Each structure stands twice: as C-alpha cells, then as structure tokens.
Amino acid sequence: MSNSLPAPIEELLSSLLKRNTKTNGSPGLEPSELASVREWMAEVVSSVLALEAHCEWLENAFGAKLRFTRSRWDEGALEDDVLQPNPAFPHRERLDRETALDVAEVGVGAIADDELPQLLLNPYALRDLADLIHFTLPDIWLDRLGQAGRKLRDRQVLSA
Amino acid sequence: MNGEGWSGHFRAWVERTRPVAWEFLNYRLRGFPLFAAELTTVMDRALESAIRVAEDRQRFIWHSPEYSSFLKWFLQESWRCGLRELFTLDVVVREVERLPEVERSLTHWLYVDQFPDYQLSALLRKHPRETVTREDVRRRALQNYRVLCHVIRGDGWGYDDDHMTFPQPPILIGLTQR
16 A cells, blocks of 8 residues: 655655755754654554555655564564564664553653664664554554545445 | 443443554554555454444443443454454464464354363363363464464564564564563
8 A cells, every 4th residue: 555655754854865965874853853753653652554655755865775683572482583674764663662662651752862863764763663653552552543544445335 | 320231331332442542453463565565454344343242241230330440442353353353354364374273263263252271271272181272272373473473474474674464463463571
C-alpha cells in the first residue's frame, strides 16, 4: 500500500536530511519544530499507514532498502537468524530497551528533545517502537490505534 | 456489574474495539507476500469470527466485566481467528497440499486449532508407552514450520531481507524470550 507523507512533514524531513549531512549525523531541531515532530512521531509508531509512508520516504532519501529484522518484542524460534540493519541508513540503532518501554508507557514525551531528530531519520528504531506498541497494546496508545484503524479502513474501502 | 453480565454493553464495545482491531490485525498480518492481496478479506473474516466467539462468551457473565479486559481479549481473539482464516485462502490451501502428508494435519493443529503443548503431546503420541515432552512438541512444531516455509519459498525458510515467509504458529512465539 503506497501512500505519501503530509507536505509539512515532508518539508521537515527534507530539511532535517540536509542538516544531517551538514552536521555529520547530528542534526538538531528548532524549538518551534518540537511539538509537530512529537505529534508526527506518535502517529508513525501507532499507524501502519504513517509508518509505511515515513519508511518509504527514508528509503528514497537514503537510496537504501529497509531490511526485514525480527522484532525483539515478539521473539520466537527464529531468533538465531536475526538479520542486520542495512548500513546505508546512517541512523539504525534501536532505542535502548528502557527508553522504548517508557515510550510505550507514557508516550513520545519520554524521548529527549536531542534524540528526536536522529530518531526521525531512523527507520529501524521507529519500526521497533511501532512493534512494541502494536504487540503490547499499552492503554495510553489505544485511542491512537483506533484512529489509525479508522483511517486504514477508510482507505481500504476507497481502494476496494 | 449486575446479574445480566456485560451483554448490555456488547454491541457498543464491539464497535468501539473494531478500529483498534483493524490496525492491530493489519500490523500483524501485513508484509507476507503469499496472502498480501487477500489481507482485507482475512481481516474481515477474522473480525467476524472474533465477534461470533465474543457473542458466545456473553453466556459467561464474568468473562469480560470491564471494557478494558474485553478489548484486550478481543484483540487476541481476532489474531487467533486471523491465523485460522489464513487456512481457508486458496493460496494457502495450495501450499498445504504440497506439504508431505504427515505434516498437513499438524499444520492445522498448530494454526487452526492452536492446541497447547499438552494436547499436541497427546496427538503426537503414537503409542501409550511413548513420552512426548513439551520440548519434543516444540521441536516438532518448529520442524513443521520450517517445512511449510520451504514449500512456500522453494529455498531457505523463515525470512529473508525483505519479509517473513509466513506467520509463526503461536506455540513457537515467545520461546526464546530473554
């Protein structure tokens, strides 16, 4: 299912990508950008549509393919075969386990301001958070999951 | 809650839960090329099956006295139903037909019946003196999953750079939790 990012997010990501290059991988955000970044990040980790759009954008931006990796939140018999993230993505480490669990429990406010820009450019960490939220279904995320489900359903009905 | 149980809330709870279940099921079932074209069908059928199971559970008045417990139960039930519904799809039935005969029933016991260890142990035991331990059952389930993936992919198993081949049977999930 191909979909596109909201225009303001696409602009923000394009700008962030330039800053990432200029700063050798340590881009910053303007204080005025923080609220919209947190809002979008919450949508990305709670919505299949937003996550796919964001990751597709990153794949195009970095000219790299996002490899499948097993989720650490849904571990199973295949653990020994875990594939490595694609090194073409400059940011590819997952958040540490405790911070990720904090996000699940209290929301994206648990992420420090200075971690946000790299996280926005890191498809593996975003997908990891989305896995955590979709597999463990924390109470504070249920409304967002419902909103995401309604959008998804509308889209599938329209495309049927 | 009074003596009539949670029936009075049932329809409202189902409607409130449906969008969450839609996102949850889509997240869990997306990314499998074998049935990607039929994902919406699987999800529709899974939700309808889960609703039928929920309707049945209304007979048990303390099953889901609060919405929060109903919601979490319903999502897990819809996932269980989703795995089961996969095996009604022609694309999956065709792959099961290609399995060695000895594997076909076990595949259904793992995905359709989703039997726990002790019942699989009883099903796999060939004679009364044979001991089939929990580890034996899981080893056998893993072997079955590998064979199924081999049949679907033609080479390798489990997953490659792009995707997983097929959802794992529930009995294998969580085996290696750290």
